[in-house]
Amino acid sequence: MRFQDMPYERIDFAKVQEEMGELIRELDAAKSGEEQFEVHKKYYALTDRVMTLMTIANIRFDIDTSDKFYEEEHKYYDEQGPVFSNLVLAYQKKLYESPYRAYLEEKIGPVAFKNMELAQKSMSEALIPLMQEENSLTMEYDKLIAGAKIDFDGKELNLSLLRPYLVNSDRNVRRQAWEKMSAFFLENEEKLDRIYDKLVKNRTAQARAMGYENYLELGYYRMNRNCYGKDEVEAFRRQIKEYFVPFAEKLHDRRRQRLGLEKLSYIDEQVYFKDGNPAPTGTPEEIMAAGQKMYRELSPETAEFFDFMMENQLFDVLGRKTKKAGGYMTYLPLYHAPFIFANFNGTSGDVDVITHECGHAFQGYLAAQDPIREHADIGMETAEIHSMSMEFFTEKWMNLFFGDRAQDYVEMHLEDAAAFIPYGCMVDEFQHIVYEHPELTPAERKQAWSRLEREYKPHLDYEGDPFFGQGGFWQKQLHIYDYPLYYIDYCLAQTCALQYKVKMDADFTEAWKSYLKLCRLSASDFYTNMIKKVGLDSPFEPGCVKNIVEKLEKYVK
Template sequence: MKFNEMQYTRPDIEQVKQKFADLTKRMENATSGEEQWQIHQEYYELNDHVMTQAVIAEIRHDVDMTDEFYEKENDFWNDTNPILANISVEYKKQLLHSKFRPYLEEKIGKVAFKNMELAEQSVAEKILPLMQEENKLQDEYNKLLATAKIDWKGEILNLSLMNPYLNSSDPEVRKEAWKKYSAFYEENSEALDDIYDKLVKNRTKQGEEMGHKNYLPLGYARMQRNNYGPADLKSFREQVKNDFVPFAEKLHDIRRKRLGLSRLHFEDEGVYFTNGNPAPIGTPEQILEAGRKMYNELSPETAEFMNFMCDNDLFDVLGRKTKKTGGYMTYLPDYKSPFIFANFNGSSSDADVITHECGHAFQGFVVRNELVREVQDITMETAETHSMAMEFFTDPWMKLFFGDRAKDYSDMHFEDSCVFIPYGTMVDEFQHIAYENPGLTPKDRNGVWHDLERQYKPHLDYSGNPYYEGGAFWQNKHHIYDCPLYYIDYCIAGTDALQYKVWMDKDYKAAWNSYLELCKLSASDFFDSMITRVGLNNPFEDGCLRNVVKQLEQTMGI
């Protein structure tokens, strides 16, 4: 079914609560594991329908954040989603503590039960008002960004539409674009600081109410970190600093020389060639058609997926002035349909949507008929492995998108994938410090960011921009506001993707078969087990990044 044909109806929350209560009672009174399993399948149907309506409302709100009807629906879901999370946890407690648990574990798996334990630690009725307030604060932040109006040579642009000018081949254009772009953040810095300060304090209060010293244990539970914890991530961050930052700095210097610069200024961070970054050729419609051709040639599985997506209009990718910034893949359970939201802006990131977000969507499509919904409930480091690895698997088809500049794009994408890992890891350490020290002032937080930049990106030069020089660049990253503790998952996944890059350069078919197996495994096993099962090294094991760097440097001859 096409997306515009999908009907939206706001659920009657009281009826939904009653249905959950009935299921919970029946589960409690069940006399066998088989009876509980049958009831649980009714839960799937109910939850799928409610979540489908929530996702439709989210998408239609995000494509136009000034739409009054869906703005009201968004407010409804901001209040309702925490309630639904809580009643879902209350229901799942019957499975978690069932005397028939061994039977149920055979049906839905041990990973599912570990995730239920984490869910039980993630929400409680006493923190629902705080969760609702958190949603409203995030909305306030997103609306502030979505309604940005930047005067660019007489045309009013939003933040997403400024991207081509921020990375222009003309240094003077870049300089002026960054001046206007950062001016928006500087002019709104007080509001941005205030929102983040409230978010940190809100999340800290939630953590305390759940019995923790701060937000971090609650945040880890909400991220479903079901087989690694803070010590593992701290060790990974040390690997990045010791083994990967020196490699990334070499890549920055190679680019500096390629650009003919004596120093790499922050305005040059996103530029890779003197004649400008490669941009996709053709209209958005032609880019989507190129994606269809690519996936039809890559494999039978990707062909079926992309034809389904295109035939059912499951993309909204045109950049519009009142559209939410950023991009994502989401899923509509009732229709077994992935959906991709993005903001095309004429830059290479348009093609990245067809690789990265389609990597997410492809995996969701592969397991769309899985009866056990918990197997579809993948953790984020696994989800991002699907997407970031797909960026490399699609590399042989980049000529469809970039024509004669396909190699330039491939080189740029490889370098960008590598230098991202220190930045993404820095975002994670910044968030850990912020939540370990919720009393930090805005100035203190800027100081933390400034110090971390010296560790993770020592080449950075913000001269001429006092706002960023003072440590405020972190305000550009919406994940810090919207998705606490998420960003490190990209770095773990990036390590996996680079392993696939090394592998596919030697044996593409074997690497692809491994990737397809990983997609099909979904969340049937824990992350570390799945990664080793498909032939990759666990990123948390000391030496993993060192080995990746060694192989990449050998290939590059540096």
């Protein structure tokens, strides 16, 4: 079914509560694991319906944040979402404590039960008012960013539509664009500080209500980190500082020479070629048609997937003034349908949507064939391997999008992928500092960010910019506000995607088989087990990062 034709009605959570209560009573009355599993299938049907309707409402609001009807629906789910989470928790607690647990664990897997354990540690009915407040604060941030109105080049632009000017080949143009963006954030600095300060205090209060010292423990549980913890993440970041930061700095210096500059300024940070970054040559419609040709040629599985997405109009990719910033893939369980949301703006980022977000969506499409819903509950460190690796697997088709600049794009993509990892680790370390020290003032948080920039990105020069030069860059990073502790997942995944890059250059067919296997494993096993099963090295293992850097050196000489 086409997305626009999917019916929507507001969920009656009082009725959902009754239905969930009845399922719990049926679990209690069941006389065997087989009977309980039949009840669990009814639970799948109920949660599929609820999640589908909530997702439809949220997508339609993101598509147009000025739509009053869906704004009210979005607010309603921000209030009721935590209530629903608590109902799910009560049901899962019964399942977790079942006398037939051995049978159920064999049916739905040990990962599912570990995640139920983490859910018990991360949610309580007492948290509902705080979670509702947290949702309203993140919505306030999203609306503030989506509502940016920046006068530039005779147009009124939002931040997504300003993006092409930020990477313009003319340094004067991009300087003016960066100054305009800086001015927007400086003008809204007090609001941004207030929202984030409230979010940190709110999340800290949630953690303490659950008996934790700070938000980090609660946040790790909520991110479903079921086979590693803070110590492993810190060890990974140390590897990045020791081996990857020097490598990334070499890439930045190589880029500086290519641009013919004496030094790199912050306005050059995302520019790779003197004549500008490669940009897609076609219209949005032509980009989508090229994507369909690419996926039809890549494999039978991707052909079926992309045809399904196009036939059912499961993309909304055009940038518009009142559209939420950013991009994502989400999933509509009732229709076994992934959905991709993005903001095309004429830059190479438009093609990244067709590779990165389609990597997520392709895995979601494959996972829909698995009747065990819990297998779709993948951790983000695994989910991002699917997307970031797809960016590399599709490189052979970049001529469809970039014409004679396809090789420029491939070079830029590898440099950008490698240079991202130090930034992503910096975002993660910043959040650890913030939540370990919730008493920090907004000014102290910015000082911490500036210190980390000197460690992770020593080449960076803000030239005295009044906002970004004062440690404010993180306030444009949506994940820090909306999805705490998420960002390290990108870095863990990128180290795996770079391993696939090396593998596919040696044997594309075998690398693709490994990738398909990983996609199909979904969440049927723990992350650290799955990557070994498909022949990848764990980013947590000593020497993993050093080994990747050594293999990448050949690409940049």
